[in-house]
Amino acid sequence: MIYGEPCSTVVFVEGLMVGHKTFINLHCSGARVILACRDMGRANRAADEVRKRSGNGNVIVKMLDLASLQSVRALAKDVQQAEERLDILINNAGIMMCPQWKTEDGFEMQFGVNHLGHFLLTNLLLDLLKKSAPSRVVNVSSLAHETGKINFDDINLEKNYDAHTSYRQSKLANVLFTRELAVRLKGTEVTTNALHPGVIHTELGRHLLPSLPLWKRLLFLPLFFFVKTPWQGAQTTIYCAVNESLQNTSGLYYSDCAPKEAAPQGRDDAAARRLWDLSASMVGLA
Template identity: 90%
Template sequence: CQSILSNVAPVPVGVGIFVLRRWLAGGVCRSKARLDGKTVLITGANTGIGKETAVDMAKRGARVILACRDMGRANRAADEVRKRSGNGNVIVKMLDLASLQSVRALAKDVQQTEERLDLLINNAGIMMCPQWNTEDGFEMQFGVNHLGHFLLTNLLLDLLKKSAPSRVVNVSSLAHETGKIHFDDINLEKNYDAHTSYQQSKLANVLFTRELAVRLKGTEVTTYALHPGVIHTELGRHFLPALPLWKRLLFLPFFFFVKTPWQGAQTTIYCSVNESLQNTSGLYYSDCAPKEAAPQGRDDTAARRLWDLSASMVGLA
């Protein structure tokens, strides 16, 4: 009897783990929308959820632009996207979000070579890095995660408006819920903390999305911010190695339950193509569904103040 029980017991345990993992994986985008004749630009699309998003967009028939910093990896990713999607209309363009000059160069390139831009997916990011500065002297996480995308989006707005209805999708994070915009020390020079910096940059994504929607009202360019979930990607490359060994060991069981890049890309894809969202703008999403952002992510005064500060910092004011 004991032998039989020992053989049977793992079955419900295994089923339970499978069900738990499936639940943690979150929603899946079910939209069958086609993107034939449309152009999609995705930042940081050479790895992780950016690459999975690119594959999905290419499968739907879009012309896909991978805007990446590492051209070698980007070209290899483009080859993979073409192969997996069966769509050869996938190209690579150089973009270093830590350089405003690079952002301006990409925007100029796109304006001159692309007849339309239907979808801008601001996906690239850096997480919990040491106290680094961008080429222009901004704190790295705020500079890359927010300011680079803020400038890129603004420079491409005319093309997005020309191609309307079009969308801007900003990949944020649940981390915005504990974030604060440090207007008196935006680069955190007085007291840098990697977590605080990341939270600030992700809150900036949500506020940017909200204010952009206000400014684009009536243009048929709609905006979306989202939390992709906790995903096993390269985004944690700076975070995990900095932890003591005992903390890394504690994290090992946790990795069994994190999302795959494909699962993590689903909400980005949902915000990019789902037909039901065409007349909504400025909202926040998680697991392929709308979710109310944290109170500080719904602060319209802070959103306007952040816009004005960001415009001044990148030279748009």
């Protein structure tokens, strides 16, 4: 299988600003792409743009709210029943530094959406990915994992919630999930890698800036000259999804379309196994 051939099927999980740029690149390669999103209005508008720019109508939009395990299970069942194969799963959705919100199932919102939703969806689709092998799982993490810590004793941060701490924990969870998933998929021809897309001009930081005092906002202004566009930010995701040189590469972390060593806490195999077991218990996987 050459990734991006017309027979390829890709499930792309949310993240519309960067997502539909990735979506366009993948779709133009001839792949059948399923865009799974919470906001169906915006998702359909993005899909319409892809159809117009690519000239190919093979664009599917499906409902997915990662803050609801019921919604995750419903999408997985839909994909299992409707699709004969799944070549690439891109876990791209994210929420950043929001207030102390809870998911539908009572989990801390950033950990629930950024990690648990992806964890459950990936596990539910593993049989289809294995059937379609060689296939790939791509997890969008962040440089923020480098200052992250998994608070195993208070995973929902109920004792002392901090939006920054929560976000860093969720991004470290993405890296550790990728590491343990690679171990469990060894010999299946299903590979998985994590990545840092870069600092991108999207709506992801909408909860961050309003919470900062004016003087801090002014300090951030010069940094906007170095922020990536959504198109630039999509490139490492595309690289991990379709580059043929990565066909036998698994469990690594990428930035700017090149491998980069994850932070020490992102290379902790014992923590990765412990997080897997805890996550499986939280989402109700055997």
